[in-house]
Amino acid sequence: MPYVNIKITDEGATEKQKQELINGVTDLLQNVLNKNPNTTVVVIDEVKTDNWGISGASESSTS
DSSP states (O other): OOEEEEEEESSOOOHHHHHHHHHHHHHHHHHHHOOOGGGOEEEEEEEOGGGOEETTEEHHHHO
């Protein structure tokens, strides 16, 4: 059973966009690794930008 965890910043991804990510990852695993889409789990975690850092600085301080 594949389990994929996608982490994105909490900056307004729509439900439609998240559904497209889930469908795309599921299709990719089926096409590349022949995994059963009925047992593929995709989780999207949205991380607040003040909990995200790039180049040693928090994202909120770089905005």
